[in-house]
Amino acid sequence: MSAQATAVGQPSTSAKKTRKRILTGDRPTGERHLGHYVGSLANRVKLQEEYETFLLVADYHMLTTRLQGLEEIERNIRQTVLGNLAVGVDPSKTTIYLQSLVPEVTELFLYFAMIVTVPRAQRIPTLKEQMRDLDIAQPSYGLLGYPVLQAADILMVKGDLVPVGRDQQSHVEITREIAREFNDRFGPVFPVPDALIPEIGILPGTDGRIKMGNSLGNVVNLLDDSKTVEAKVMAMYTDPTRIRATDPGRVEGNPVFMYHDFFNPDTAEVADLKDRYRKGSVGDVEVKRKLATAINGFLDPIRDRADRLLRENPRIVDEVLHQGTARARAEAKQTLHELRAAMHLDYFGQ
Numbered sequence: 001m002s003a004q005a006t007a008v009g010q011p012s013t014s015a016k017k018t019r020k021r022i023l024t025g026d027r028p029t030g031e032r033h034l035g036h037y038v039g040s041l042a043n044r045v046k047l048q049e050e051y052e053t054f055l056l057v058a059d060y061h062m063l064t065t066r067l068q069g070l071e072e073i074e075r076n077i078r079q080t081v082l083g084n085l086a087v088g089v090d091p092s093k094t095t096i097y098l099q100s101l102v103p104e105v106t107e108l109f110l111y112f113a114m115i116v117t118v119p120r121a122q123r124i125p126t127l128k129e130q131m132r133d134l135d136i137a138q139p140s141y142g143l144l145g146y147p148v149l150q151a152a153d154i155l156m157v158k159g160d161l162v163p164v165g166r167d168q169q170s171h172v173e174i175t176r177e178i179a180r181e182f183n184d185r186f187g188p189v190f191p192v193p194d195a196l197i198p199e200i201g202i203l204p205g206t207d208g209r210i211k212m213g214n215s216l217g218n219v220v221n222l223l224d225d226s227k228t229v230e231a232k233v234m235a236m237y238t239d240p241t242r243i244r245a246t247d248p249g250r251v252e253g254n255p256v257f258m259y260h261d262f263f264n265p266d267t268a269e270v271a272d273l274k275d276r277y278r279k280g281s282v283g284d285v286e287v288k289r290k291l292a293t294a295i296n297g298f299l300d301p302i303r304d305r306a307d308r309l310l311r312e313n314p315r316i317v318d319e320v321l322h323q324g325t326a327r328a329r330a331e332a333k334q335t336l337h338e339l340r341a342a343m344h345l346d347y348f349g350q
């Protein structure tokens, strides 16, 4: 991958947009895991070849549901960025920046807050989901505004395409409404972006739950060492009704086999294991050992890239963020300049 050539390459800063632009984001929740890889990272690495890509680390967004333990954020930001670099997100193709270092986004958020009605924001399904999942009795003003801030992220760099999971589609929808409403009222400043929703299967947690996360303790991290991977795989949830290796087992919906399908390139081995599992002629231990080997094979180049990048430049993450943020900030200033002119808020012609 080309990230090796220089410490930090930079996308060209030509003001003219020649390629369509992508804006996507990660909340800085810490280490990237296999679920991130399947859900967004793999796609991101491909898309950066075709589109001019912006990737933000959404630390403001994180504050909408978390105001404690903030001393961890810095580490989480680093791990989030390093995970992206490790899978091949290339700073010479993708502008990686930290949201809170581009405070212009909050100004854009304020203008957009004037356009969106309270009932419209309350209708966004993720609000209820977050309140339910996190046991929040009353949403803060900031949580209500979560999708409006996301719209500001997207429109600040004039993103054309937004790769997000299906759960975030409603956020792109409100972004489209905001862009149209703004353009109708004040003139054509913003593109109306499209969501780019990948057709992917869903990877469950290692405990079989749909929700995955480091805080749930059910993930294999991309930078886990091979022993840790092995231990996590050997402890994976499998068919709970199967007691002995001679019992016929269920393959469908069995997380061990879902992981095999995603990460084991030896399809003949997987087919054989499934066949013997159904018949009750293979033990869980063998199936899991082979899965651990497959996952470790998959992770080797990712771990190697992270090691190499850090060896070559221990400050790589900071430098990537520093340069990416400068670039994003220049875009933000330009967009705000156009917006303020359109709204006649440029009193001193700024």
Ligand code: TRP
Residues within 6 Å of the ligand: 023, 024, 025, 026, 027, 056, 058, 061, 149, 150, 153, 154, 162, 163, 164, 168
């Ligand atoms: N909301 C996204 C998430 O929860 C993170 C995010 C913030 C984002 N701003 C964005 C994603 C803009 C796409 C575009 O993961």
